[in-house]
Every structure is written in structure tokens, then in C-alpha cells.
Amino acid sequence: MTDLTELGVAAIRGGVAKGDFTAREVAEAFNANVAAASALNAFIVTTPEKALEAADAVDAARAARKRLGSMAGVPIGMKDLFATKGVQTTAASHILGGFVPPYESTVSSNLWAAGAGMLGKLNLDQFAMGSSNETSYFGNVISPWRSRESNAELAPGGSSGGSSTAVSARLAPAATGTDTGGSIRQPAAFTGITGVKPTYGRCSRWGVVAFASSLDQAGPMARDIRDCAIMLGAMAGFDPKDSTSLDLPVPDWEAALNADLKGKKVGIPREYRMDGMDAEIEASWEQGKAWLRDAGAEIVDISLPHTKYALPAYYIIAPAEASSNLARYDGVRYGLRDLPEGAGLQDMYAATRAEGFGDEVKRRVLIGTYVLSAGFYDAYYTQAQKVRTLIAQDFANAFEQCDVILAPTTPSAAFALGDKSDDPLSMYLNDVFAVPASLAGLPALSVPAGLTQSGLPLGLQIIGKAFDEQGVMNAGLAIEQRANFSAKPDRWWA
Amino acid sequence: MSNYRIQGETGEWEVVIGLEVHAQVTSNSKLFSGASTMFGAEPNAQVSLIDAAMPGMLPVPNRECIRQAVRTGMAIEAQINKFSRFDRKNYFYADLPQGYQISQLYHPIVGEGSLVIEADEKAGIPQPKTIGIERIHVEQDAGKLMHDQHPTMSYVDLNRCGVALMEIVSMPHMTSPAEAGAYVRKLRSILRYVGSCDGNMEEGSMRADVNVSVRKVGSPELGTRTETKNVNSVRFVMAVIEQEARRQVDLIEEGGTVVQETRLYDPDKNETRSMRSKEDAHDYRYFPDPDLLPLELDDAFLEECRASLPELPDAKRARYTGELGLSDYNAAQLTAEVETFARFETLLAEAASQLGKSEAVVATQVANWTLSVAPGVIKSLGDDARMENNTAAANAAILKLVDAGTVSGGQAKEIYEIVLKTGREPDEIAETEGLKQQSDTGAIDAEIDKVLAANPDKVEEYRGGKDKLFGFFVGQTMKAMQGKANPQVINELLKAKLG
Structure with a gap:
């Protein structure tokens, strides 16, 4: 019998629909893998009973010949940034320790309505702030991948490191991610899976713990493009409860997948080619160009002149919004409360937040508070917003000349845990290729492109026009078909 | 400044x-x-x-x-x-x-x-x-x-x-x-x-x-x-x-x-x-x-917002003094509070309709009633006033009785009291409670004759130029009529008789 955990979303859905296996069998298989993988620390809480419950509902629906949803029978991992009714939701923080929401996020509701089930809540960088998963209060996730050269534990990427690890290690066929400045794409690249950040506003932010509201965007992380297309279709849609949600119909991306790029132009941004660029990254980028040309596309050079200002602008805007978004964690209504003997309100705030937030969260709250304060606002925040406008304009100009943009996802393959944790700037640089598309709100993805000499996955990034997830996924599919990426991590953890 | x-x-x-x-x-x-x-x-x-x-x-x-x-x-x-x-x-x-x-x-x-x-x-x-x-x-x-x-x-x-x-x-x-x-x-x-x-x-x-x-x-x-x-x-x-x-x-x-x-x-x-x-x-x-x-x-x-705006205080005041001919004081009092002008405008429309006259003609009467007469009666009744009886129709009916000379100002207040307490119809109250003033020229005429006959010296003085005595004759006649005579009728008849 097939190992069901080797199957992706489309295969599971198809097999369940045809009756090759039951949804319950699938859920049981993944539950078993999850249970055996505690060494990876990918999950903060596991919910095997939820996965079984959803599976049984699908099996019953099938038996009753009811119409099955687009994710019917597919158990997934839920990043612990999405509020799940009755299930602890922490954003990997101490300050939300034990918080059990009485509500369900729009995106997770959509997924359950499409027939998916929940294997558990996935670990992440605390409040989605981080690129290595080391800022989680619950300890870092460990990548299932290992270099051929050393047994050092590797970063699974961040912030959606639990999601990337779960999918890559076959603990889940797919998982939700959120991407504020690369948090879907970078971990996907590090673990050899596919992750799609849709256009800002495609997926409702309602019920997603906010990091930086103008950037946060949920998306799917799965084995391949088709699985991502299916899952994104289930996640997306207009939500009147989110004022920034796009009031547009959700296209049938899966049905329109097409790897023939004849007549399409692929832009290569000159500014992404940096001094001292990793040779393997450069080679992979060249390979990507060749594959896309092979798929019929024309390769054109483009310029995104303000690229170098993107990361600094991002590290003003995102912390500014975060400093305000995280003000609600004050110990008054829910989550952690630290009330020292005889303390007043201010003391309670100080004690609770000192205890409840990790260092990286504090660092960003401080940065954000600083850049918004009187006397600095114009120099930082206003300037950063102008840069943001210029970056969006760069992309708009570039898309006059091309349909999608090809770039590396990350400047390197996965680094070892601990390598960058004492050097925030070097950590932030990991998102240098991912951040511009986030600032411009554009759809982008990372698709596996191959392995480094030391056997670690590399990803290629496709960035597209606003609302053109289809174009992005089609180009991703063209790469996927040619890269033929089949490597998977050895199962050292079980 | x-x-x-x-x-x-x-x-x-x-x-x-x-x-x-x-x-x-x-x-x-x-x-x-x-x-x-x-x-x-x-x-x-x-x-x-x-x-x-x-x-x-x-x-x-x-x-x-x-x-x-x-x-x-x-x-x-x-x-x-x-x-x-x-x-x-x-x-x-x-x-x-x-x-x-x-x-x-x-x-x-x-x-x-x-x-x-x-x-x-x-x-x-x-x-x-x-x-x-x-x-x-x-x-x-x-x-x-x-x-x-x-x-x-x-x-x-x-x-x-x-x-x-x-x-x-x-x-x-x-x-x-x-x-x-x-x-x-x-x-x-x-x-x-x-x-x-x-x-x-x-x-x-x-x-x-x-x-x-x-x-x-x-x-x-x-x-x-x-x-x-x-x-x-x-x-x-x-x-x-x-x-x-x-x-x-x-x-x-x-x-x-x-x-x-x-x-x-x-x-x-x-x-x-x-x-x-x-x-x-x-x-x-x-x-x-x-x-x-x-x-x-x-x-x-924006158009919908603008169209939904009511007449505003300044415009309303200007209309009250201009079109309706109200005094500045009355206009200011009536327009100060939403409840007041609402009551006034409802009663104005009702009174104009019942009296068969234009709003401008009855406005001052309605304003005085709304601002001073009616509140005075309501206040004096205290808890006895049942405000559900205070309908525009009833108020207008009383104003109509006054306007027609059927009841005096004092009688109007009495009728209003009964209306507020009982909800009875003003016309019926005026009838059954005897709250009507006498406009029957014959009866008044007779009483005037008696008054003049009883005061020949005063008649002499009046005719000699002591105009102030006119009020005395009115008062005597009204007294004889037990206060129920229409003062206007008395005035007219007296003037005719005194020459």
C-alpha cells in the first residue's frame, strides 16, 4: 500500500474521492507522523482528534454522495498565528500563553468549510518576527534537512518554520503560512517546498494575530504548485470583516494552471544581483532563466532602482505597525498577567510585557515606538512610506516590460541554528529578496529549484503583477516541471 | 468683541x-x-x-x-x-x-x-x-x-x-x-x-x-x-x-x-x-x-447626506419671523429645542387646517398657546395631566373655539385642563360644562341697558370726555353676564350705545 503521507493535496483529495482510501486513513497516517516527529518541534499543540473528526465528516459525506469540498480529506497544519476556536492560539509567544479564542479566523474557517482537517497548531517565530524560528517561546523548530558536511541543526526558515518543516518532513501534506516580509517564501526555500504569498488582500486577515497589518498576508505552503493553487483557492475570498480585503472573485487557479510560457516575458531585475553573491544562488538563478526560456518565455533585463532601500524601509514600517498592534497585549483582558505585589497599572503593564515578550519582539516594539515618536516620525516613518511608494512604482514600471519577475528567494541556503541569532542585521538580510514584493503587496512564490553541493534545497522566486497569482503560479509550474525536484530529507528524527 | x-x-x-x-x-x-x-x-x-x-x-x-x-x-x-x-x-x-x-x-x-x-x-x-x-x-x-x-x-x-x-x-x-x-x-x-x-x-x-x-x-x-x-x-x-x-x-x-x-x-x-x-x-x-x-x-x-438635512435653526428662525410674522422672542423660543418646534409645527398645521386659515394668520396665536398658555396649564396640573390626551387635534380644536369667539381665553384654559385630565372632546366640554361665552347680542344688549340705566352719572361723565370710564361699563356688563360674555361683542355694543 502507498505511504499516504507521501501524497500531496491533489492526490489525497483524488484518492479519497475515488475511494482508493478513506479520509480517516489519511488523517491517521499523518497523525502518526506528527506524533513521531516531536524532535522537530514543528507543532505547538497537536489536534489529532480534530483531523479525525474532519476526516470522518468527509468520509460520511462521500458515503452520502454529497458534493465534496476542494480540500476534502486533506489534513493540514495551521500556523499558530491563526485563531482557532477552542484551540490554544499563542503566536508562539508567552504573553498569549494558554489563550483559547472563542472565534475562528476567516482563512481557517474557509479551509474547514472546504473539507480540510487540522493536525495541529504549527510553531513559528514569535508574533511572526524572525527568519529562523529561533524567537519562538516554545523553542525553535529544527529543519528536517541536514547538510552533507555536518550534523548541525539547521534553521527551517521563518517565520513559518513549523509549516515548512511539517510539509517537508511529511507531517502534513500542506500547511498555512503568513508572509509579512518573506515568512512564507524563505522557509519554503529552506525546506524544498512551495509557498505562495498572494496579492495583499486576497486572504482575509480577520482572526490572524497581527504583526504588520499593511504587509501581513496568508498563503499556502505545500509540496507543489498545484497543491498550492488548490489550497489558495480554498483560503482566499472577500471578507467584509477585513476592510483591506480584496472584493474580487476568486479565480479557479488550479483549472487554469498552464506551464506553457510562450509569449510571456520574464524580467530579471539587475539590482538583485549583488556583490559577493553566493555562487550557488547565482547558478540557480541562471538555471531558472534557462528553464523559463525553455518553457517559451522571453527573458528581459529590468531595473528596480529602489531595491536597496526596501529592507531599511521594511524595518521601519513593519516595526512601527507592530509596536501599535502589540499594544493590546497588556495583561488586562487575556493572556499573561504579571501583577507584582502592590503594583499599579503601569507596573503591571511593564512586568507583563517584560515577561511576556521575547527579545526580538521587544526589539521591534522599541524600533517601532522610536520611529513613530514625535520628532522622528517624518525622518523615519514618512520617509519609509515614500520609499514604499517608489518601490511599488518600480514594479509598476517593470511590469510594463515583463509579465513576471524571476529572482532568488534567499541569498543562501538554510543556515545553522544559532548562526545568526546574535546578529539581527545579518538575520534581517535573509529577507532582502523577499521584502520588495511584500512592500508592493504583489503576489510571489518560492518553488524548489535544486540542491546545493551540500545537499540543501534552494528556491527560486517568481513575483507577479497585483492579482495575477495565475501568472505567478504558471511560471512556478514551468520551473517545477523542469527542476523535477524530488529530494527529501532523511527521516533522522523518528 | x-x-x-x-x-x-x-x-x-x-x-x-x-x-x-x-x-x-x-x-x-x-x-x-x-x-x-x-x-x-x-x-x-x-x-x-x-x-x-x-x-x-x-x-x-x-x-x-x-x-x-x-x-x-x-x-x-x-x-x-x-x-x-x-x-x-x-x-x-x-x-x-x-x-x-x-x-x-x-x-x-x-x-x-x-x-x-x-x-x-x-x-x-x-x-x-x-x-x-x-x-x-x-x-x-x-x-x-x-x-x-x-x-x-x-x-x-x-x-x-x-x-x-x-x-x-x-x-x-x-x-x-x-x-x-x-x-x-x-x-x-x-x-x-x-x-x-x-x-x-x-x-x-x-x-x-x-x-x-x-x-x-x-x-x-x-x-x-x-x-x-x-x-x-x-x-x-x-x-x-x-x-x-x-x-x-x-x-x-x-x-x-x-x-x-x-x-x-x-x-x-x-x-x-x-x-x-x-x-x-x-x-x-x-x-x-x-x-x-x-x-x-x-x-x-454626499448628495444623499445633503438631501437628508432638515431645516436648520437659523433658517427656521428666519422663516418664523419672516413668513409667519412671529416676534423675535417667540421665534427664538420656538426654535431652540427640537421638541418645541416639532410640537409647534404640528399644531400650526392642524390649527390652520381646522380654522380654515393660513399658517401665517394663525401662527402668533399658536405660538402663544405653545409657549405660554399650554405649558402653564400642564405645569399647574402636574401629575394629573395625562400627556397622551395632549393631541394636536384637541389643542387645535380649543384654538378654533377661541378664534370663533365661542370661548374666552380663561375658558380655553379650563377646557384644556379637562382635555388633559380626561381626553374628552373640547367642543363637547364647552357645551356640557357651560364653558362658552355669550355672544348673543340680545342678552348682552339687555344687560348693557341695565348697567347704563343704573349709572346715569357715569354715562354723563363719559360723554363729557372721561374716556377711561369705558372700562368700567365693560366690567359691569361682564360681571352681570357672569364673565361669560364675549368681550368683543360688549365693546362693540357699548360703543354704539354710548355714541
């Missing part, structure tokens, strides 16, 4: 006043959530997940609140900004779950406008004065802390948290407590006409932050101002200005300087005291709320 002056040791001072009025927007639900805004519910009974700032919750603007702010702006003839935006005002307090208030700093929905306060000689406002309004913006109210529920802990009630407020910011155009009082009253009246705020100051629907500074008379420079927060009645606004102006003058004359600070008013002691100075002022770190798109108003929406 008012002549309000503060007499100091070193000479005369004048006061400069600006007001920021927070008016609760009339709406069923809050500014960004679906929770109810009803006053007086159990603590925390009207709190949505958004109001409590649960993780991942997002604000969605309530269209009705926006509409009310726009209508209010139109009522003060202000610039309506088709593009406005919400900003976050960040500070920590237990009554502010989000850790920020959503407000509008940079791009308010309403720009410059103005209102006119009426002349009031007695209050030292010799002529009408235009008070500039700088802006109106929309923002969330905070919750309420309760400190009297527990010996060491404070309780939080979030019912009010997230309710929509309009902050209406005046220019520093007022120069006396009376002007400030008149401004608040006029603003309240406009808000109530428009229906955008119920103006109920006791329930906190309207509160004012009072900015006061003083300067030597004639000085072009503005003094340093203080801001006294959350003043919740017109009387207190005026008291704050008096106290604060006096305090500032005394302070400066004693060689001190006024510090820019936030103060609180203590009505029990009738004094203001410092809350926090500029040095410990918060840095609110305002920035555009990234959860909300800019608010863009289209022409159709």
Missing part, C-alpha cells in the same frame, strides 16, 4: 476661549464594531470581540457614523473632505483595550465651518457673532474605569468603548463665558436638529474640553492656554472659564507664568486643578491605521 473683562491689579484682562466638543454620534452600533450603543446596559454587556481588542480582530467603519459626521459638517456649512483617513493615537490605559484610539489627526472628514450665536444684550453679546469651527473628526470613545467596586482593584466597563464620537474643534473665537455658553447651546441645538447627537450632557453624550488663555486688553499676543478636560454642562463650561481666567490673571500678576497643561474641573469646589503638564504629556505616535483604507466619499453619498 464682548466686553467681558477681568479686573486685575495691573489693569484689565480679556479672555480667549476655544472649545473642543466631543459629541457622541447617534447610531445603533459602534464606530468599528456591531456592538450596541444603548445607554445604561449592564457593564460589559455591549462589547464585541473588536471592542475588547481580541487578537486578530479588525475594525470595519460603520457607514451610519460617517454619514452623521458628514451631515453635521454640512449643517455648519463646513468643507466636507471627500478623502479622509483614520489614524491611531497610541497610549496605554486600562479603558483602551487596543492600546490606541482610532481617530483622525492628519485628514479629518470635515474641515472649516462656522456657526452663529445670537445677540443677547443681557449676557453681554450685543450682536450676533460668528464662531469659526476648525474641523470635525470622527473617533472612538474609550471605556470607563470604576474605582468604587473593590478596595484595591479597579473595574473596567467597555460598553462605551468604541462608540463613535465627533470631535468638533472651534477656533479661539470666544471672549466671554456667555459666548462659550451660547456656542455650546447653539452647537447642541444644531446637532439635535440634524439628529447626529442626542446632546444629552448628563449621560455624557456631549462633553467639552475648554481651552482658556488671558491677555491684557488690546494685546495682539495670545497667552499660554490651559485645557480643562471633560466638562459636561453648559453651566460648568462657563464656570471653568470664569475660574480659569481669574486664576491665570492672579497667577501672572503675582509674577508667575501660566503653564500649558491639562486641568480638571471640580464642580463641588468650583475650581480647576492640574492633571498633567506638557512635560509629562503623552507622545501619541499618531500614524495612519493600516487596518483601514482611506475613506473616500462619492458624490451620490
Whole structure:
């Protein structure tokens, strides 16, 4: 019998629909893998009973010949940034320790309505702030991948490191991610899976713990493009409860997948080619160009002149919004409360937040508070917003000349845990290729492109026009078909 | 310029006043959530997940609140900004779950406008004065802390948290407590006409932050101002200005300087005291709320807002004195409160219809009835008055009896009393209770003859030129008729007989 955990979303859905296996069998298989993988620390809480419950509902629906949803029978991992009714939701923080929401996020509701089930809540960088998963209060996730050269534990990427690890290690066929400045794409690249950040506003932010509201965007992380297309279709849609949600119909991306790029132009941004660029990254980028040309596309050079200002602008805007978004964690209504003997309100705030937030969260709250304060606002925040406008304009100009943009996802393959944790700037640089598309709100993805000499996955990034997830996924599919990426991590953890 | 002056040791001072009025927007639900805004519910009974700032919750603007702010702006003839935006005002307090208030700093929905306060000689406002309004913006109210529920802990009630407020910011155009009082009253009246705020100051629907500074008379420079927060009645606004102006003058004359600070008013002691100075002022770190798109108003929406505006106080007053020929006093009294003009206009229409005359012809009679006669009777009856009997139809029927000369003014009041107590028909009451005046010329004629016959000397004197005696004959005749004769008929008959 097939190992069901080797199957992706489309295969599971198809097999369940045809009756090759039951949804319950699938859920049981993944539950078993999850249970055996505690060494990876990918999950903060596991919910095997939820996965079984959803599976049984699908099996019953099938038996009753009811119409099955687009994710019917597919158990997934839920990043612990999405509020799940009755299930602890922490954003990997101490300050939300034990918080059990009485509500369900729009995106997770959509997924359950499409027939998916929940294997558990996935670990992440605390409040989605981080690129290595080391800022989680619950300890870092460990990548299932290992270099051929050393047994050092590797970063699974961040912030959606639990999601990337779960999918890559076959603990889940797919998982939700959120991407504020690369948090879907970078971990996907590090673990050899596919992750799609849709256009800002495609997926409702309602019920997603906010990091930086103008950037946060949920998306799917799965084995391949088709699985991502299916899952994104289930996640997306207009939500009147989110004022920034796009009031547009959700296209049938899966049905329109097409790897023939004849007549399409692929832009290569000159500014992404940096001094001292990793040779393997450069080679992979060249390979990507060749594959896309092979798929019929024309390769054109483009310029995104303000690229170098993107990361600094991002590290003003995102912390500014975060400093305000995280003000609600004050110990008054829910989550952690630290009330020292005889303390007043201010003391309670100080004690609770000192205890409840990790260092990286504090660092960003401080940065954000600083850049918004009187006397600095114009120099930082206003300037950063102008840069943001210029970056969006760069992309708009570039898309006059091309349909999608090809770039590396990350400047390197996965680094070892601990390598960058004492050097925030070097950590932030990991998102240098991912951040511009986030600032411009554009759809982008990372698709596996191959392995480094030391056997670690590399990803290629496709960035597209606003609302053109289809174009992005089609180009991703063209790469996927040619890269033929089949490597998977050895199962050292079980 | 008012002549309000503060007499100091070193000479005369004048006061400069600006007001920021927070008016609760009339709406069923809050500014960004679906929770109810009803006053007086159990603590925390009207709190949505958004109001409590649960993780991942997002604000969605309530269209009705926006509409009310726009209508209010139109009522003060202000610039309506088709593009406005919400900003976050960040500070920590237990009554502010989000850790920020959503407000509008940079791009308010309403720009410059103005209102006119009426002349009031007695209050030292010799002529009408235009008070500039700088802006109106929309923002969330905070919750309420309760400190009297527990010996060491404070309780939080979030019912009010997230309710929509309009902050209406005046220019520093007022120069006396009376002007400030008149401004608040006029603003309240406009808000109530428009229906955008119920103006109920006791329930906190309207509160004012009072900015006061003083300067030597004639000085072009503005003094340093203080801001006294959350003043919740017109009387207190005026008291704050008096106290604060006096305090500032005394302070400066004693060689001190006024510090820019936030103060609180203590009505029990009738004094203001410092809350926090500029040095410990918060840095609110305002920035555009990234959860909300800019608010863009289209022409159709604006047109709908404009079309929905009622006749406003100034226009109504002008119509009352112009078209209806009412006195300035009556027009001012009738238009001050929504309830008063509503009652007046309903009765006016009904009376004009029952009397078969134009509104202009009956307006003064209806105004006098509405403003003095009817309230006097209602007051004298106290709890015996059953207001459900106080219908426009009944009131108009009484006015018709008066107009036709069927009943006297005094009889009208008596009939009205019975109407209020019992709900019986005025015509029927006049009939069965004998509350009709005698207009039968024959009967009056006979009594006049008797009076004249009984007073031949007075008749002689009158004819000799003592005109004042006319009243005596009227009185005697009325007495003989037991007060039920139509005085007009008596007058006419007497004149004819006395020649």
C-alpha cells in the first residue's frame, strides 16, 4: 500500500474521492507522523482528534454522495498565528500563553468549510518576527534537512518554520503560512517546498494575530504548485470583516494552471544581483532563466532602482505597525498577567510585557515606538512610506516590460541554528529578496529549484503583477516541471 | 468683541476661549464594531470581540457614523473632505483595550465651518457673532474605569468603548463665558436638529474640553492656554472659564507664568486643578491605521447626506419671523429645542387646517398657546395631566373655539385642563360644562341697558370726555353676564350705545 503521507493535496483529495482510501486513513497516517516527529518541534499543540473528526465528516459525506469540498480529506497544519476556536492560539509567544479564542479566523474557517482537517497548531517565530524560528517561546523548530558536511541543526526558515518543516518532513501534506516580509517564501526555500504569498488582500486577515497589518498576508505552503493553487483557492475570498480585503472573485487557479510560457516575458531585475553573491544562488538563478526560456518565455533585463532601500524601509514600517498592534497585549483582558505585589497599572503593564515578550519582539516594539515618536516620525516613518511608494512604482514600471519577475528567494541556503541569532542585521538580510514584493503587496512564490553541493534545497522566486497569482503560479509550474525536484530529507528524527 | 473683562491689579484682562466638543454620534452600533450603543446596559454587556481588542480582530467603519459626521459638517456649512483617513493615537490605559484610539489627526472628514450665536444684550453679546469651527473628526470613545467596586482593584466597563464620537474643534473665537455658553447651546441645538447627537450632557453624550488663555486688553499676543478636560454642562463650561481666567490673571500678576497643561474641573469646589503638564504629556505616535483604507466619499453619498438635512435653526428662525410674522422672542423660543418646534409645527398645521386659515394668520396665536398658555396649564396640573390626551387635534380644536369667539381665553384654559385630565372632546366640554361665552347680542344688549340705566352719572361723565370710564361699563356688563360674555361683542355694543 502507498505511504499516504507521501501524497500531496491533489492526490489525497483524488484518492479519497475515488475511494482508493478513506479520509480517516489519511488523517491517521499523518497523525502518526506528527506524533513521531516531536524532535522537530514543528507543532505547538497537536489536534489529532480534530483531523479525525474532519476526516470522518468527509468520509460520511462521500458515503452520502454529497458534493465534496476542494480540500476534502486533506489534513493540514495551521500556523499558530491563526485563531482557532477552542484551540490554544499563542503566536508562539508567552504573553498569549494558554489563550483559547472563542472565534475562528476567516482563512481557517474557509479551509474547514472546504473539507480540510487540522493536525495541529504549527510553531513559528514569535508574533511572526524572525527568519529562523529561533524567537519562538516554545523553542525553535529544527529543519528536517541536514547538510552533507555536518550534523548541525539547521534553521527551517521563518517565520513559518513549523509549516515548512511539517510539509517537508511529511507531517502534513500542506500547511498555512503568513508572509509579512518573506515568512512564507524563505522557509519554503529552506525546506524544498512551495509557498505562495498572494496579492495583499486576497486572504482575509480577520482572526490572524497581527504583526504588520499593511504587509501581513496568508498563503499556502505545500509540496507543489498545484497543491498550492488548490489550497489558495480554498483560503482566499472577500471578507467584509477585513476592510483591506480584496472584493474580487476568486479565480479557479488550479483549472487554469498552464506551464506553457510562450509569449510571456520574464524580467530579471539587475539590482538583485549583488556583490559577493553566493555562487550557488547565482547558478540557480541562471538555471531558472534557462528553464523559463525553455518553457517559451522571453527573458528581459529590468531595473528596480529602489531595491536597496526596501529592507531599511521594511524595518521601519513593519516595526512601527507592530509596536501599535502589540499594544493590546497588556495583561488586562487575556493572556499573561504579571501583577507584582502592590503594583499599579503601569507596573503591571511593564512586568507583563517584560515577561511576556521575547527579545526580538521587544526589539521591534522599541524600533517601532522610536520611529513613530514625535520628532522622528517624518525622518523615519514618512520617509519609509515614500520609499514604499517608489518601490511599488518600480514594479509598476517593470511590469510594463515583463509579465513576471524571476529572482532568488534567499541569498543562501538554510543556515545553522544559532548562526545568526546574535546578529539581527545579518538575520534581517535573509529577507532582502523577499521584502520588495511584500512592500508592493504583489503576489510571489518560492518553488524548489535544486540542491546545493551540500545537499540543501534552494528556491527560486517568481513575483507577479497585483492579482495575477495565475501568472505567478504558471511560471512556478514551468520551473517545477523542469527542476523535477524530488529530494527529501532523511527521516533522522523518528 | 464682548466686553467681558477681568479686573486685575495691573489693569484689565480679556479672555480667549476655544472649545473642543466631543459629541457622541447617534447610531445603533459602534464606530468599528456591531456592538450596541444603548445607554445604561449592564457593564460589559455591549462589547464585541473588536471592542475588547481580541487578537486578530479588525475594525470595519460603520457607514451610519460617517454619514452623521458628514451631515453635521454640512449643517455648519463646513468643507466636507471627500478623502479622509483614520489614524491611531497610541497610549496605554486600562479603558483602551487596543492600546490606541482610532481617530483622525492628519485628514479629518470635515474641515472649516462656522456657526452663529445670537445677540443677547443681557449676557453681554450685543450682536450676533460668528464662531469659526476648525474641523470635525470622527473617533472612538474609550471605556470607563470604576474605582468604587473593590478596595484595591479597579473595574473596567467597555460598553462605551468604541462608540463613535465627533470631535468638533472651534477656533479661539470666544471672549466671554456667555459666548462659550451660547456656542455650546447653539452647537447642541444644531446637532439635535440634524439628529447626529442626542446632546444629552448628563449621560455624557456631549462633553467639552475648554481651552482658556488671558491677555491684557488690546494685546495682539495670545497667552499660554490651559485645557480643562471633560466638562459636561453648559453651566460648568462657563464656570471653568470664569475660574480659569481669574486664576491665570492672579497667577501672572503675582509674577508667575501660566503653564500649558491639562486641568480638571471640580464642580463641588468650583475650581480647576492640574492633571498633567506638557512635560509629562503623552507622545501619541499618531500614524495612519493600516487596518483601514482611506475613506473616500462619492458624490451620490454626499448628495444623499445633503438631501437628508432638515431645516436648520437659523433658517427656521428666519422663516418664523419672516413668513409667519412671529416676534423675535417667540421665534427664538420656538426654535431652540427640537421638541418645541416639532410640537409647534404640528399644531400650526392642524390649527390652520381646522380654522380654515393660513399658517401665517394663525401662527402668533399658536405660538402663544405653545409657549405660554399650554405649558402653564400642564405645569399647574402636574401629575394629573395625562400627556397622551395632549393631541394636536384637541389643542387645535380649543384654538378654533377661541378664534370663533365661542370661548374666552380663561375658558380655553379650563377646557384644556379637562382635555388633559380626561381626553374628552373640547367642543363637547364647552357645551356640557357651560364653558362658552355669550355672544348673543340680545342678552348682552339687555344687560348693557341695565348697567347704563343704573349709572346715569357715569354715562354723563363719559360723554363729557372721561374716556377711561369705558372700562368700567365693560366690567359691569361682564360681571352681570357672569364673565361669560364675549368681550368683543360688549365693546362693540357699548360703543354704539354710548355714541
